[in-house]
């Protein structure tokens with residue numbers, strides 16, 4: 001039986017978080033929760049005679065994306081009209097870029113499950129404006145034009161992916177890079193990142209692509225993976241039994257976990273692209289590109305190296321701290337607030353991420369602030385509290401009601417470091433448990449645990465265990 005290899009390409013629409021819209025001064029992005037039709041003007045509501053002006057910040061964001069994707073920045077790009085009719089598109093066309101996009105080429109490197117690096121090429125990325133939103137009632141429809149004209153960067157990959165897992169990895173990497181650049185919220189639920197999939201199957205070992213289908217309406221990376229797996233097996237079945245694939249656009253039905261036909265090729269759109277007559281070509285000079293280069297933040301790979309060199313933490317720890325931009329920001333802030341790097345990594349990696357996972361929360365909504373973590377680590381290092389007490393303070397601080405410093409000061413939770421007091425307790429413990437003392441003397445150092453435990457009880461957990469160990473060794477030997 002012939003085996004088939006999938007050929008996958010992805011189109012990602014990224015909503016840029018600029019202050020204003022792509023071609024007018026109306027608020028954009030973060031202001032998307034405004035009441036319907038309050039962030040509009042004659043231009044983005046499609047009034048005749050209103051003229052577009054290119055948003056400089058959107059151009060800068062596109063360049064940042066291009067630089068991070070190792071792509072070519074085109075010094076001259078051209079905006080074009082993409083004509084189609086839809087109620088939430090008042091002009092009857094979308095301003096986009098067609099044959100001369102702002103970004104060409106580029107690539108992303110991803111890791112496959114076997115650890116091998118896979119290079120996925122980017123075909124192009126172009127700037128365009130978003131359409132509005134339709135809301136459908138039982139026998140009426142409402143239009144909200146607030147989203148009309150919000151800048152989008154459409155990033156088109158080459159058909160380089162050969163499995164659903166590779167497509168998934170590509171998306172995770174792409175999203176991470178865009179988050180580090182801080183050019184988009186990348187929240188799929190809010191529509192800030194949208195994915196369309198192109199898929200065809202070819203006989204294994206062939207280099208001739210099969211008939212391509214498109215899948216839309218994918219609301220999460222998991223949906224992309226599931227939809228691809230479903231379509232790959234559906235098409236393999238058809239091809240294996242001698243059938244043929246017809247060029248179609250499909251929708252992913254998440255509830256039923258199946259793809260459904262949206263439209264056939266015959267009903268596909270013809271957009272009649274032509275250069276936008278109201279905008280001159282966008283011409284960039286070298287100074288502008290240099291300016292953007294100066295604002296480029298460290299990307300995950302660079303940041304990882306920076307952590308290893310600056311803080312002497314392991315590659316594993318550095319990878320964990322850069323696995324997400326928000327985790328890295330939290331770690332940076334904790335260190336800035338005075339936390340020692342290594343214990344900060346341990347607390348974040350185990351206690352904080354563990355608790356966030358259990359509560360299904362992101363680190364951006366972590367109830368324990370970086371300052372609290374820095375304080376907690378400071379108290380342990382100065383010997384004011386023990387590691388055990390720190391865990392208790394951590395649990396209390398997690399409720400978010402009180403800061404760590406407040407909890408430590410108000411509880412009187414202060415570790416006892418007074419050697420005279422510790423010695424009194426230690427002598428009592430030896431008197432009460434002469435066998436343990438004899439065992440230690442006979443070389444069984446493990447027996448010291450019983451004595452330390454006894455003092456911890458007397459001190460209500462406040463004795464400094466490290467000091468106590470030394471005192472017992474001194475007293476017994």
Ligand SMILES: [Zn+2]
Nearest residue numbers: 024026041044
């Ligand atoms: Zn406007």
